[in-house]
Amino acid sequence: MDPRVRAPEFRGRGWLNTGGRPLHLADLRGKIVILDFWTFCCINCLHVLDEMRPLEEKYGDVLVIIGVHSPKFEHEKDPEALAAAVERYEVRHAVLDDPDLEMWRQYTARAWPTLCLIDPEGYLVATVAGEGHAAGLAKMIDSLIETHSAKGTLHRGDAPFVPPPPQATDLRFPGKAIVSPDGGFLVSSSAQHQIVELAPDFTVVRRIGSGNRGRNDGAPSLAQFAEPQGLCLLPAPVAEAVGYDLVVADTVNHLLRGVALADGSVTTVAGTGRPWRSAPEDPEKSRALTVDLSSPWDLAWYDGRVIVAMAGVHQLWWFDPTEGTAGVYAGTTVEALRDGPLGEAWMAQPSGLSTLPAGQGAAGADDRxxxxxxxxxxxxxxxxxxxxxxxxxxxxxxxxxxxxxxxxxxxxxxxxxxxxxxxxxxxxxxxxxxxxxxxxxxxxxxxxxxxxxxxxxxxxxxxxxxxxxxxxxxxxxxxxxxxxxxxxxxxxxxxxxPATRLGAGPVRLDVMFSPPPGQKLDDSFGPSTRLEVSASPPELLVSGAGVTTDLTRDLVLSSTVPGGVLQVVAQAATCDADVEHAACHLTRQDWGVPVEIGPDGAVTISLALFQHDQPAG
CATH class of the missing domain: 2.40.10.500 (Thrombin, subunit H)
Known part of the structure; x- marks a missing residue:
């Protein structure tokens, strides 16, 4: 990337979180800007929203984050639906509504999420895709602050964020509901960070959780959740053995929580609070409190265990409350639709689960x-x-x-x-x-x-x-x-x-990654990079499928398949360079690249995992 590429001007239908005022790049001259290309259906985009919160807090006087909403689904083009999503996920920065993907094309984005870093003089200095880039971006922001403070081109002050007025309702964006033991309902009120118990007529009986985003265990007035979703009542013998009745998918905390309904007390029963980045040492069985989870979205009791819809990594996991263990149940982490044995199937953000207790359904209805x-x-x-x-x-x-x-x-x-x-x-x-x-x-x-x-x-x-x-x-x-x-x-x-037009026959795939400033590739725990390639339909890819440790790959595309989706999963491990007690970082992205095959198609395709130049002086 040329370090002096001027960032394209903002284009879109309108703005949110600015009090109705449109923004222009010139308005942000003197500030460091991150453009976050997102769509509110995408779990990886929601992960990045959470990763950006500490950056917004730490660099609030010099950094402006602009969410560029580039929708995938038709519903996401509705401006009212977007406004609801901005409130639902507590987006604390300005958002540009880009329903026609004008900004997406201007900045050549290929994946949700994509982040573009712009320096105080209005030049594009980095483009990254996927999750796990907060540490690398912080290093670049520090470098930009140093460079532009010396030049006198950095201007400090508040970001152009105007919060929407708060709304008071009994529930706020309820996610999941189940029947409570007394015949009422238990509901995850995700934007209130609470579990709400309702009577059969929907009147509020009690609230579990303080209402503040967090992860504290304890009494119902002190406990905290972060955008909880799925709920699962344990069978009575299991609940008696473990000391809690209800399991909660504490989605944004990447945890499972246990709730004793007698007193409403909350305990953490699975997860570390860190988002999953790579496979556990033993994916078949691990101590539940030592494994990283990734946005657990729903829960169901099946096959003698709690099954977890692990939306963040496109898998189902299991959790055994009695043994205190957890592991992978189905899916490979590839985001796509493919049936087959549980360990080979592909999923795409599983978000809802349901089954019938044994003996409560028609013949054959209670085994699925x-x-x-x-x-x-x-x-x-x-x-x-x-x-x-x-x-x-x-x-x-x-x-x-x-x-x-x-x-x-x-x-x-x-x-x-x-x-x-x-x-x-x-x-x-x-x-x-x-x-x-x-x-x-x-x-x-x-x-x-x-x-x-x-x-x-x-x-x-x-x-x-x-x-x-x-x-x-x-x-x-x-x-x-x-x-x-x-x-x-x-x-x-x-x-x-937009589909990427490629030629049939040999095609070179290049995933671009350069370690962020102050980091280096880390092979302490094995190869530092990994690339997995597949296609839908599989016939699109004549050769080049599979897993390697090289971020480039020679593919051969079929001349008899008109198009499809290239599934590319890349990750890179880095660590802080030349420091004592260096921190390790793992960046990862799953691209589903729509492609069409034609005689005038390109013979190379490049994807940016972390592409940057040292901030220009």
């Missing part, structure tokens, strides 16, 4: 674990030691289509509810609908819901939906499960992210 695989807009299930797809076509195909399962489409579903008759309800979040899968067919049960994130069957037989964006639980009217063709059924979408 149902999964809402959100980024592939798919309904999937575990049975017979394998992962199967009931409905879903891939990462970039979605919509609101009823009919045979082979043709039906969802749009980023987050919740699923198995019913005793063998059918399954799907909280079709970005379609604002409740859908039903039965006998190989999908029908629409209800529409007009505000980002439904879960559904639960109440003791009286009614269906209760967590309407996340409406901040409430909603009980559907009796008879609602009698399916109807919902308004808008038949809409089909496909992600409009």
């Amino acid at each position: 674990l149902w999964v809402a695989d959100s980024e592939s807009s798919a309904l999937r299930f575990v049975a017979g030691g394998a992962l199967h797809t009931a409905v879903g076509q891939g990462l970039f195909d979605f919509g609101l289509v009823d009919g045979p399962a082979t043709e039906a489409l969802f749009q980023h579903p987050l919740g699923v509810c198995a019913l005793p008759d063998g059918s399954v309800l799907v909280a079709d979040t970005y379609n604002g609908a409740l859908r039903r899968f039965a006998d190989g067919q999908v029908s629409t049960v209800a529409t007009g819901l505000a980002e439904p994130s879960d559904a639960v069957l109440a003791p009286d037989g009614s269906v209760v939906v967590a309407e996340s964006a409406a901040h409430r639980l909603t009980r559907l009217a009796p008879g609602t499960l009698a399916a109807f063709a919902g308004e808008g059924a038949g809409q089909r979408y496909r992600t409009e992210r």
Whole structure:
């Protein structure tokens, strides 16, 4: 990258968190700027939002972070949905709404998330993709501060952030709900960082958690969560043995928490609080409090254990409360849609789980674990030691289509509810609908819901939906499960992210990585770099698939496949150079690169994991 490349001007539909004032690059001259290209469906983007919080706090007088929202799903283009997401995830910086991906193209982004660093004189000095870059960016910011303080081109002062007015509701962006032992409901109120117990009529009985973001254990008024989601009641004998009744997926803390319902006390039962970056030493079985988790999103009791939808790494994990152990259950960490044995299947941000207790369903209905695989807009299930797809076509195909399962489409579903008759309800979040899968067919049960994130069957037989964006639980009217063709059924979408045009035959893949200032590649625990390449459909890739330690790869693309998605997973391990007690860092990114094959296509493809020049003086 030329160190004197001028950063392109801001373009987009509008601004959030600025009090309605549009921003221009000239307004930020004298400040260090990070552009964060994100989309609110993407778990990796949410991880980066959390990674940026310490930088915003430490460098608040010299650093301006601008979130550039570049949507994947159709629903994410809705400005009201974006405004809700900015509040939901406590985004504390200005956000540019870029529904047509103008900024995405201007800055040649290829992946969510992508971060671009701009110096105080308005020049682009670094582009990075993926997670784990906070330490490297901090080093570069320190260098920019030193350089531009000496030049007199650094201006200190507040960032152009104007918070939205606070709203008071009983629930705030409820994520998941389950029936409580007394017939009411337990709900994760994610933006309030609490578990809320409701009576059957939805009145608040009590709150577990102080309401402040954090990770303290203790009494309900002192305990803290960070955007909790999934909830799972343990079987009575297990609960009695371990001393807690409820397991909570404490999503942004990357923890599982145990709650004793008698007094509401909270303990940490799994996770270190560090986000997962690489495989545990023994992925089959590890002490639960020593393993790193990654955005656990939902929980279900299945196969004698708690199964965890580990959205952050596109896997299912298991947790054994009695033994205090945890391990990988399904998935490889590759983000895509592929069925097969549990250890070989691919998933894409699993976010909802449901199963029936043994003996409570029709024949064959109680031996499946149902999964809402959100980024592939798919309904999937575990049975017979394998992962199967009931409905879903891939990462970039979605919509609101009823009919045979082979043709039906969802749009980023987050919740699923198995019913005793063998059918399954799907909280079709970005379609604002409740859908039903039965006998190989999908029908629409209800529409007009505000980002439904879960559904639960109440003791009286009614269906209760967590309407996340409406901040409430909603009980559907009796008879609602009698399916109807919902308004808008038949809409089909496909992600409009520009495809990379490549030629058939030999293609050179180059993942660009240079250690951040003050760091060096670290091979203390094995090779410092890793590159995994695959394709969907697999026939797209004639050769070049697999895992190597080199960040370049010679591929051969098929001349008979018109296009598809190249799946590229790269990581690099670094450590601080020339310091005592050096810290280790691992950066990682999973690209799903849409490609089309043509005679005039390129013969090289370059992806930036961490590409930079030393800040120019």
